[in-house]
Amino acid sequence: MTAIVTIHIQEADFDIAREIAAMTKGRTDIGAVVTFSGICRGSEGDEPIAALTLEHYPGMAEAEIMRHAETAMSRWPLTGLTVVHRVGRIRPGENIVLVLTSSQHRQAAFQAAEFLMDYLKTSAPFWKREEGADRSGWVEARHHDDEAAARWTKS
Amino acid sequence: MKLKYFAWVRERIGKAEETIEPPADVRTVDDLIAWLSKRGETYAYAFEKPKVIRAAIDHAHVKPDAMIAGASEIAFFPPMTGG
Numbered sequence: 080m081t082a083i084v085t086i087h088i089q090e091a092d093f094d095i096a097r098e099i100a101a102m103t104k105g106r107t108d109i110g111a112v113v114t115f116s117g118i119c120r121g122s123e124g125d126e127p128i129a130a131l132t133l134e135h136y137p138g139m140a141e142a143e144i145m146r147h148a149e150t151a152m153s154r155w156p157l158t159g160l161t162v163v164h165r166v167g168r169i170r171p172g173e174n175i176v177l178v179l180t181s182s183q184h185r186q187a188a189f190q191a192a193e194f195l196m197d198y199l200k201t202s203a204p205f206w207k208r209e210e211g212a213d214r215s216g217w218v219e220a221r222h223h224d225d226e227a228a229a230r231w232t233k234s
Numbered sequence: 235m236k237l238k239y240f241a242w243v244r245e246r247i248g249k250a251e252e253t254i255e256p257p258a259d260v261r262t263v264d265d266l267i268a269w270l271s272k273r274g275e276t277y278a279y280a281f282e283k284p285k286v287i288r289a290a291i292d293h294a295h296v297k298p299d300a301m302i303a304g305a306s307e308i309a310f311f312p313p314m315t316g317g
Contacts, residue, residue, distance in 0.1 A: 117317060133316070134240060134241055135316070136238070136240055136290070136293075136309060136311070138293055139290055139293040139294075139309065140316075142293045142294070143293075143295075164316065164317075175317075176316070176317055196317055199316055199317035200314075200315075200316065200317035201313075201314060202295065202314065203314060203316040203317065204240070204290070204309075204311065204314055204316070205314060205315065205316025205317070206240060206241035206311065206312065206314060206315050206316070207315045207316075208241075217241055217242050217312065217315075218315045219313075219315070220312070220313030220314060220315050224317075
């Protein structure tokens with residue numbers, strides 16, 4: 080059976096169980112499903128976070144996520160791949176991003192999910208604006224994320 | 235060609251997009267940043283640290299030395315913080 084790639088960029092929250100069901104429905108070739116969901120934290124260090132607002136580049140965000148999905152599909156034997164990325168105002172405790180991968184055996188699903196998250200963090204055109212108690216500002220990209228993404232090109 | 239700005243680049247310039255026709259000697263993304271910086275204080279402020287600015291041509295990431303000829307849309311933005 081062909082692998083199915085699903086990519087959504089949306090303001091609305093996602094239902095993880097429903098996305099897994101959609102990805103696995105009717106298939107008997109899936110032995111592993113890996114789920115990663117990114118959640119809005121309530122604080123950054125000592126600073127409380129009131130909300131995050133996610134801006135994105137419509138058109139390019141979808142294209143860039145698809146490029147990484149295609150790379151993941153060509154590097155690992157996946158049976159399915161889903162990315163849902165929310166945009167707009169998100170409060171602490173709420174979902175931000177979902178990555179699902181499925182494969183016959185777990186290694187491909189685990190590695191592809193990590194690869195996708197490392198690239199989503201560095202290459203997908205989204206920007207977070209953080210609102211604190213009495214100030215707001217743009218979140219800065221982390222060196223750590225660039226290093227995480229870079230290791231996928233060394234192997 | 236259409237230019238699009240995102241996040242604090244957009245905030246500093248004061249607009250999300252515009253259509254411009256740069257002169258023929260503006261050949262690369264770097265040239266375009268330098269040319270835009272001269273257009274006014276808001277642009278100079280947005281591009282004050284060119285090395286921090288990322289660019290995309292027609293929805294694909296490009297390096298600062300990429301040629302802009304033939305581009306329909308060029309976007310400038312800070313390092314990304316999605317995911």
